[in-house]
Amino acid sequence: GQNIDQPTEMTATEGAIVQINCTYQTSGFNGLFWYQQHAGEAPTFLSYNVLDGLEEKGRFSSFLSRSKGYSYLLLKELQMKDSASYLCAVRRNYGQNFVFGPGTRLSVLP
Amino acid sequence: DTEVTQTPKHLVMGMTNKKSLKCEQHMGHRAMYWYKQKAKKPPELMFVYSYEKLSINESVPSRFSPECPNSSLLNLHLHALQPEDSALYLCASSQDTGAGEREQFFGPGTRLTVL
Numbered sequence: 001g002q003n004i005d006q007p008t009e010m011t012a013t014e015g016a017i018v019q020i021n022c023t024y025q026t027s028g029f030n031g032l033f034w035y036q037q038h039a040g041e042a043p044t045f046l047s048y049n050v051l052d053g054l055e056e057k058g059r060f061s062s063f064l065s066r067s068k069g070y071s072y073l074l075l076k077e078l079q080m081k082d083s084a085s086y087l088c089a090v091r092r093n094y095g096q097n098f099v100f101g102p103g104t105r106l107s108v109l110p
Numbered sequence: 111d112t113e114v115t116q117t118p119k120h121l122v123m124g125m126t127n128k129k130s131l132k133c134e135q136h137m138g139h140r141a142m143y144w145y146k147q148k149a150k151k152p153p154e155l156m157f158v159y160s161y162e163k164l165s166i167n168e169s170v171p172s173r174f175s176p177e178c179p180n181s182s183l184l185n186l187h188l189h190a191l192q193p194e195d196s197a198l199y200l201c202a203s204s205q206d207t208g209a210g211e212r213e214q215f216f217g218p219g220t221r222l223t224v225l
Binding site for chain 2: 031041089097100
C-alpha cells in the first residue's frame, strides 16, 4: 500500500522562508513531484526528485531522502501569490501511477 | 502550446443521464490521465492512457468509461452516476509514461454536479 503525509495548513509572512514536509511509505518508488494548486485552479508542476539531495529552481527548492521516505519543498522570499495548496505526489514504479499527498494549504500574510 | 483544454467547464446531470467530458492537448504528449478531485482533497488517479491504450484503471466503477480516440483527445463517458460522484474532474497529459521528469500538465477541470 501507500501512505503520504503532509501538514494540513501552514502560515508564513511575506518575504520569509517556509519548508513544507512530505513523508511517504509506498510499495515501489520512482520519483517524487511537487505541484502547486491555487484555489479553483488546476495543479501546476514545481519540481521533481528521484535521487537523494536538493534540486533548486529559482525561489523553490526540493529535497529528497529515499532512505527516510522524506521530502520537503522550500519556498524562499515568499510572495502573496504563493498562497496556495502544495501537493507532493509519489510515482510508483510502474507506468505513471501517481499518488498525491493530502496537500498543505499555505497562507502568506503581509 | 502548453495547454490542456477541457470541456465543459461545468456540468449538471441527473442520475439517469448520459454525458461526456472532453480533454484535448496539442503538445504531442503520448500519455493522458483522468483524475477526480473532491473539495479540499488531493487529486485521485482514475485512468492512464499510454499511446492511446488504457494502461491503468484504478478500480473505477464501470459507470465511468474512458476513451482515447487519438493521441490528442481523451473522453470520459458518464452514465448512471451517483450524487457522490460530484467532483472536479481533471485531465492531464505528459510526454509519455517513461521514467524521469515526466511532469504532468493539467487542464482546468470540469466541475460535475450529479443531482
